Amino acid sequence: MLVTLLALAPLTRAMRTAHAADKPNIVILLADDMGYGDPHCFNAESKCRTPHLDSLAAAGMRFTDAHAAGSTCIPSRYGLVTGRYPFRCENFNPSKAALIENGRATIASVLRDRGYHTAMVGKWHLGFEGGVDFDYSKPLRGGPHDHGFEYFFGQHASLDIPPYFYIENDHAVAAPTNKIEANNSEGWTKIQGAFWRAGGIAPGFVMEEVLPTYTRKAVEYIEQRSRVDDDRPFFLYLAITAPHTPWLPTEKFRGTSAGNLYGDWVAQVDDAFGQVLAALDRAGVADNTLVLFSSDNGPVWYPADVEKYGHSSTGPLRGMKGDVWEGGHRMPFIARWPGHIKPGSTSGKLICFTDVLATFADLTGATLPDNGGEDSFTFLPELLGQSAGDKPQRQDLLLGHGSNGLFLRRGDWKLIPFLGSGGFTRPSRIKPKPGEPGGQLYNLAKDLGETTNTYAEHADIVKELTTRTTAIVNGTRTRP
Ligand SMILES: [Ca+2]
Known part of the structure; x- marks a missing residue:
């Protein structure tokens, strides 16, 4: 039996390669806490310089109704990686446990099984077994390397959350045996500027060098894949830790945005992505690579910052990171695939990060298992300008998790069953005052900025959306 299996192994690999040979490489460029209104191509009034993202948009498709799977890092990334609504995940604290159970389909496992070489660089934030009680002498289980990524270089959580150390594949590059004090920036709130928390840090781990390091690792990966004698296409998930705190622009970018430290930091993020896109060009693979760009959730940018710097990080959208309002979860989203996606195009289709998994499956001819990608709908036909035919399409969107509560988007309507952000x-x-409505209902087609609560006027729509919310919560999936 063993002999038979060994004899079959190279054949299987060859068959996978044959399947994949005509497939594009895939690169996801994921920013951390960048707002809908930061890239100039999504907000003509933006004070941030984003020439590389603007060029990417000019060569591809902009989505104006794309949503992260949550308005903070953890639910957003859970939905992106698994294609499943984060509220369905029972263990939701990456400092205590790995969030994704063994064997669950991920964007990486699906592509790997279709013959791709898969890699992730950057911030995971979906937990490791044992949470943050890492045993640095042992392999770190439950991370990217156990969920379909053949190569991983990155960190467990945000760059303001200790312990600070790099992980390569399944082991710590160096244990965080040193200590670092907490840091803040004058003139900004406690969770803006060069903010990080006190804790353990690995020798040689330098905060300012993290973004340049991830950029270099991504560039090196692309260069290496273009040289190696292996005709498998590649999938690179680059999840940088910026423009999330700490805002640490290097000298080249410091002071380039009229005193706005955040603007300097966003400019450096744009430059980092520009370096990765340039690497695709240099390697001669840009024409055969699907590039997706987005951000995991809205910015930490208050009304006072809009006033002071004349820049709305969410553009026309209300709210910020963590909020149920659009500024928390509607994201700048760009897709480029030369010769396949129409340059300079715009789509108003409702999509969610959870849809990336089904889109990759559709692109590569993979069949998703019943217990995978439960809330994932392909948007490949939209990318290609084709009819969806009989492929199931997203009808609505149920986001929220834990304390920020569930809220439903359906058609033009959005129901938030409570008051507040x-x-x-x-x-x-x-808490509603006597006689006040108990929730919020907005018509986003008429009121994108969520300024007029129509909850009291549309009891029928509130009822319909409440019924639908209950049905989604009581089920296990929305994908047929
Ligand atoms: Ca984030």
């Missing part, structure tokens, strides 16, 4: 905008929750 649910997130970082104060107040997070408001």
